[in-house]
Amino acid sequence: MLSLELISHSPDDTLKIGTDIGELASGGDIFLLVGSLGTGKTCLTQGIARGLGITEHTPSPSFVLVRQFYGRLPLYHIDLYRLDNINEIADLGLDDYLYSDGVCVIEWAEKGLSLLPQEHLMIVMSYLGDTERRLVFKPGSQRYREMMTELRADND
Amino acid sequence: MTSLTLLAIDSSTGNASLAIARDNEVLAELTWCCRQNHSVELMPNINRLLEQIGIDIRSVGGIIVARGPGSFNGLRVGISTAKGLAFGLGVPIVGISTLEAAAYQYVEAGLPVCPILNAGRGEIAAAIYKQEGKWQQVIAEHISTIDDLCPKIESKTIFCGELTPSIIEELMVRLEQKAIIPPPSTGLRRAVFIAALGLKRLQSGDCDQPSTLQPIYLRRPQITQPKYKNQTANQRKKPKSEMG
Numbered sequence: 471m472l473s474l475e476l477i478s479h480s481p482d483d484t485l486k487i488g489t490d491i492g493e494l495a496s497g498g499d500i501f502l503l504v505g506s507l508g509t510g511k512t513c514l515t516q517g518i519a520r521g522l523g524i525t526e527h528t529p530s531p532s533f534v535l536v537r538q539f540y541g542r543l544p545l546y547h548i549d550l551y552r553l554d555n556i557n558e559i560a561d562l563g564l565d566d567y568l569y570s571d572g573v574c575v576i577e578w579a580e581k582g583l584s585l586l587p588q589e590h591l592m593i594v595m596s597y598l599g600d601t602e603r604r605l606v607f608k609p610g611s612q613r614y615r616e617m618m619t620e621l622r623a624d625n626d
Numbered sequence: 627m628t629s630l631t632l633l634a635i636d637s638s639t640g641n642a643s644l645a646i647a648r649d650n651e652v653l654a655e656l657t658w659c660c661r662q663n664h665s666v667e668l669m670p671n672i673n674r675l676l677e678q679i680g681i682d683i684r685s686v687g688g689i690i691v692a693r694g695p696g697s698f699n700g701l702r703v704g705i706s707t708a709k710g711l712a713f714g715l716g717v718p719i720v721g722i723s724t725l726e727a728a729a730y731q732y733v734e735a736g737l738p739v740c741p742i743l744n745a746g747r748g749e750i751a752a753a754i755y756k757q758e759g760k761w762q763q764v765i766a767e768h769i770s771t772i773d774d775l776c777p778k779i780e781s782k783t784i785f786c787g788e789l790t791p792s793i794i795e796e797l798m799v800r801l802e803q804k805a806i807i808p809p810p811s812t813g814l815r816r817a818v819f820i821a822a823l824g825l826k827r828l829q830s831g832d833c834d835q836p837s838t839l840q841p842i843y844l845r846r847p848q849i850t851q852p853k854y855k856n857q858t859a860n861q862r863k864k865p866k867s868e869m870g
Binding site for chain 1: 746845
């Protein structure tokens, strides 16, 4: 499977898709979220947190760059929105998260692609209508292709 | 010659270590499981160790610090602490490769020594050192895998560092008699070897500058040109998307 496309009709839908991803996640997974403001990246991440069994509120990490949560696995929620220079991103020391046993969700990942592991699942989110969003999943390795098969079964 | 008291700091990984040495004598050492809490635990432990042996921080004449490879955040805490202390005390600072220090405990063996640190995702950080006339680096610190490392091992080599059971098994299968694996009791990384290598450099009249000492960071990507810095506003353009 080269890519999987899902349509979300509401924030609740996006949350549900996120929850499915969180339930399927395993240690070391890296999810890259790409999409402009308001396409639901933070909403999807809240779903992933829920799927990992994290009950606390997961606010956007835009201003703190990284937030850590502890559920079934640690969740490292990273947001590159405020960073414009690739050197700034390199100086962040993301490797400690990217090469850990936790799950990394990276918003605005397109800003730092050259620094991120090739083995990742990219999720491109785009605006279709007031509440409709398109989510395109691009698996970067066999691990994520298998995950996509399960995700599609969950959302049929 | 007056005696020289050194404080050695290694916060390269979740296994942190401190040593206080006077010339070639180790006065105290503390090695503990620190996980990611370097920023919380390092300074209190330095104080505790100094107090325990009744040494005032002002009598420390040099700071030795592990430069990595290792955890980026751990290294930043350790190197910042070392720089602050060296700058504040007005004493020299010396940065030592974490891998070199791990290898240095086998300096007398006369064999190549290959220290290994776990770099995550099945990758390792490794290097090779050998005492041949003098202590020298044969292969520089690099990111690798056991698969890629094994063909570079040409003769009997001592492996040390973070040797997990699976790494040991793979080395034994691939290298057979060429792989010498010391007992697990010697596997803990200890700051005394950082101190020993630091003392050697200080005695040869060599040290680093607090303003320029940098961690060894092996995954730093190839960055050819800054995308925003040094460009005027009207030259700015969006970073090229690398999505494919």
